[in-house]
Amino acid sequence: MPSAAILEVRGLTKRFGGLTAVSSLGFEVREGEILGMIGPNGAGKSTTFNLIAGTYAATQGEVRFAGEQILGLPPHRIAARGVMRTFQHNRPFGGMPVIDNVLVGAHTRFASGLWAVVGGRALREETQRRKRAAELIEFVGLGELPHADVATLSFGQGRLLEIARALAGEPRLLLFDEPAAGLTLAECERLAGIIRGIAARGIAVLLIEHDMHFLLPLAQRVAVLNFGVKIADGLPEQIRNHPAVLEAYLGSHAAA
Ligand SMILES: Nc1ncnc2c1ncn2[C@@H]1O[C@H](COP(=O)(O)OP(=O)(O)OP(=O)(O)O)[C@@H](O)[C@H]1O
Ligand SMILES: [Mg+2]
Numbered sequence: 001m002p003s004a005a006i007l008e009v010r011g012l013t014k015r016f017g018g019l020t021a022v023s024s025l026g027f028e029v030r031e032g033e034i035l036g037m038i039g040p041n042g043a044g045k046s047t048t049f050n051l052i053a054g055t056y057a058a059t060q061g062e063v064r065f066a067g068e069q070i071l072g073l074p075p076h077r078i079a080a081r082g083v084m085r086t087f088q089h090n091r092p093f094g095g096m097p098v099i100d101n102v103l104v105g106a107h108t109r110f111a112s113g114l115w116a117v118v119g120g121r122a123l124r125e126e127t128q129r130r131k132r133a134a135e136l137i138e139f140v141g142l143g144e145l146p147h148a149d150v151a152t153l154s155f156g157q158g159r160l161l162e163i164a165r166a167l168a169g170e171p172r173l174l175l176f177d178e179p180a181a182g183l184t185l186a187e188c189e190r191l192a193g194i195i196r197g198i199a200a201r202g203i204a205v206l207l208i209e210h211d212m213h214f215l216l217p218l219a220q221r222v223a224v225l226n227f228g229v230k231i232a233d234g235l236p237e238q239i240r241n242h243p244a245v246l247e248a249y250l251g252s253h254a255a256a
C-alpha cells in the first residue's frame with residue numbers, strides 16, 4: 001500500500017520578470033519515497049525548491065504539506081513544520097565544531113522558550129539534542145569528528161555535515177539540491193546509502209540531481225523539467241528511455 005502524499009504541488013508557477021522559471025508544475029511525494037527531479041541547467045529545479053521552502057514567493061499555485069497549504073508562509077515557519085533542505089553549495093558555520101553546526105539545525109525547529117529556561121527544561125532539552133546530534137553525526141559517517149572545526153573538513157565531509165544538520169531539524173520532507181555534485185565516486189556511494197537510510201526512516205525525499213547514474217538507481221519515481229515545464233515523469237527505467245528526456249536532457253550525451 002503506498003502511503004499518502006505528504007507534499008502535493010499543483011499549478012506551481014514562478015516568473016522572474018519576463019522569464020517563467022517554473023510553469024504550472026505539479027507533482028507529489030509520499031512518506032518514505034525518493035522522488036528524483038532532473039533537468040538541464042536553468043530548468044527550474046532549484047527555483048522549485050526555493051518555492052517549496054518559502055525562500056521565493058510563488059507567482060501562482062499550491063503547495064500542500066501534510067494536507068495544509070504552506071505557500072506564502074515564511075521559510076522558518078515552513079521549516080518548523082518539517083520541511084528541511086540542503087543547498088546546492090555547502091554552507092557551514094565557520095569557526096564552530098561539527099556538533100555545534102548540527103545543533104544549529106535542531107534550533108531552527110525547536111527553540112526553547114523563557115519558561116523552559118527558568119524551569120531547567122532547556123538544559124535537559126539541550127542534553128537530549130546533543131545526544132541526538134551525536135547520533136546523526138554517526139549516521140552520516142562523521143562519527144570520528146564531532147569536535148573537529150568545520151574548517152578542517154573536506155568538501156565531501158562538509159556535504160555530510162549539511163545532511164546531519166538538516167536531519168537535526170527532524171524533517172518529514174528533505175529537499176536535496178544536487179547532493180552528489182563534487183563528490184568522489186566512493187563518497188557518492190556512501191551518500192546514496194545515507195539517502196536510502198533517510199527514506200527508510202519514513203522521511204519523504206525530493207532529490208534534484210544532474211548525475212543520472214547517481215539518481216536513477218536511487219529514486220522510486222523521477223520528474224523531468226525543461227524550461228520550467230515538467231516534460232515527463234515515471235519510473236526510472238521509463239525515464240531512461242523516454243524520447244523527450246533523451247532529447248531535452250541528455251542531448252549530445254544521448255547521441256554519443
Ligand atoms: N533570483 C532569480 N532572479 C532572476 N532569475 C532567476 C532567479 N533564480 C533563478 N532564476 C532563473 O530561473 C531559471 C531557473 O533557474 P534554476 O536555478 O531554478 O535552475 P536549475 O534547474 O536549478 O539549474 P541548475 O541545474 O543550473 O542548478 C534560470 O533561467 C535562472 O536564471
Ligand atoms: Mg539548481
